[in-house]
Amino acid sequence: MSRNPISIEVLETLDAIDRRGSFAKAAEELNKATSAISYAVQKLEEQLDIALFQRLGRRSVLTPAGRLILAEGRDILHTTRRLADKAKEVATGWEPRISIGIESLQSYTDFFQVINGFLLDFPTVEIDISECVLNGGWEALEQGRVDLLVGSPGPVPVQKGYRSVAIDRGELVPVIAAKHELAKQVLNKQYMDSVLRQLRRVVIHDTSFSGITRSEGLSSDGQMFYVQNMDQKIYAILAGIGIGNLPKKRIQGYLDEGTFVPLDIQQKDSSEAFLAWKINNKGKGLKAITDRLIAQQSDK
Amino acid sequence: MSRNPISIEVLETLDAIDRRGSFAKAAEELNKATSAISYAVQKLEEQLDIALFQRLGRRSVLTPAGRLILAEGRDILHTTRRLADKAKEVATGWEPRISIGIESLQSYTDFFQVINGFLLDFPTVEIDISECVLNGGWEALEQGRVDLLVGSPGPVPVQKGYRSVAIDRGELVPVIAAKHELAKQVLNKQYMDSVLRQLRRVVIHDTSFSGITRSEGLSSDGQMFYVQNMDQKIYAILAGIGIGNLPKKRIQGYLDEGTFVPLDIQQKDSSEAFLAWKINNKGKGLKAITDRLIAQQSDK
């Protein structure tokens, strides 16, 4: 007699359908039969009394209402999962999962070494890493979508209850390839902002560590292009695929010859980056991880 | 096999238990047997592997973890119910959210009265207001970042598929304080444009209405300074904090004595401002809002 026809399960189903592209693939992912998916969708449509999919032959496309439920449903799913985690943390003092948002990294190897060490000592804690771009990190921290920010550029927002530790960022420069079709426009200060929004971000997405899950990028509008390591990132940007932060040392040659053009964003002292987390986050796992990251930082 | 043990139903159950004070009363409200409630709670506790209630004889008290799930669970329930409502309205031509870009307003009170009335009648439609400055409004409309422009200066771009209605703008003059350090430079027509960009905008940001969200300003490079009302705005600009449009009547004295200097932008007939939206935007909410705004306009 639940007055509310929307259930967590059906939201997970819709999410899987959208991610995998079809009822059949979604069924596979959820370990169910296709018919179960079909019935679940039908039931929701019936109870809401609206169409969520427009049946175009064998392929189904979301209606506007369907898109709305999908989009907001994902928020609900996310909130619900985190709620379960938080409840466990309250009960045990240890969080079952730590979400880390990475905005820039000086050394992927060093960072993942710390994470790896942590996971060896505390194998029950899951680590969930998501890439943040264009200062999306601070917002994600504020909204509780991540527990820890790594490499976010200053200034650190004040009066928000954050604890922050400056880390060496190397010298990262945001660049675009000179031959990129939008290069000229993005350098024009007047249009920069709107053009920036259209540019693809090239992001390192190291998948070689197990025990670590990945969330989708936190910046929703801009598309992302994922590469495995710094070399690939340099070449991808060189090829005009998109933009991204690169270590100055590595690309000085390209900068000199004008193949790479630096983008004029983040006027504030861009050499400073921060680790940051909420002061009121008392998770033991978070403390352990930040302790290790800071220790590694000062070792060098 | 659902990895997420929290369901909408069990949240409703917890909510009822807390509101009614006992499993038995909750069962009554939900038209279930007490045993069903008991099993539902047990199942959740088992799957989360934490205790939600501390059994003190016949009376059960929530544990801290239980209180957390109850509190956040209520948010989730609320969001979910609203989502169902919104989806239904989207399916019938109502948009879930209307983004309004404000470029100038003659009377904040009148405008927000209309918005408030609209929200009372259509509480499921979200209103998102962002401040536009320096003709950023037309671009935002074109790019679909706002659905409705309020108070944007003419001329209305043609051949773009916009519908526009002229509104009385009073007589607003863009000014800067004479004592502002960049006042001299900005008055030099040659450098005006680049100097303008560096100047802070003083913007009224009325936060006294609930049910309305705010986006960041659409002009990103220039910083904004937010004030609560027109009086504060005048004093802020007077103090040299930034620039902005002010009603001529209110500042005639300052203009005469030279404390305020008018900026020479928008040579076109600046007394005309417009409501504008895309013709192909058929949203019923947008229509309702524009109808009301126009009606209010002609009432005077």
Next chain:
DNA sequence: GATCATTGTTCTAATAATTAGAACATATTA
């Protein structure tokens, strides 16, 4: 302190919901 009503748990059986699998129509690809 005895009685009585109320509560939450457990058991069993019944009911309702979800699901798998096969058959089919339709659409896409080679």
Next chain:
DNA sequence: TAATATGTTCTAATTATTAGAACAATGATC
């Protein structure tokens, strides 16, 4: 045209949820 894949429907089977009775524990009332 054949071959593959998709989504719907049907039926039967499996699961999950629920009601109702019996019970122990608690608190209230006299």
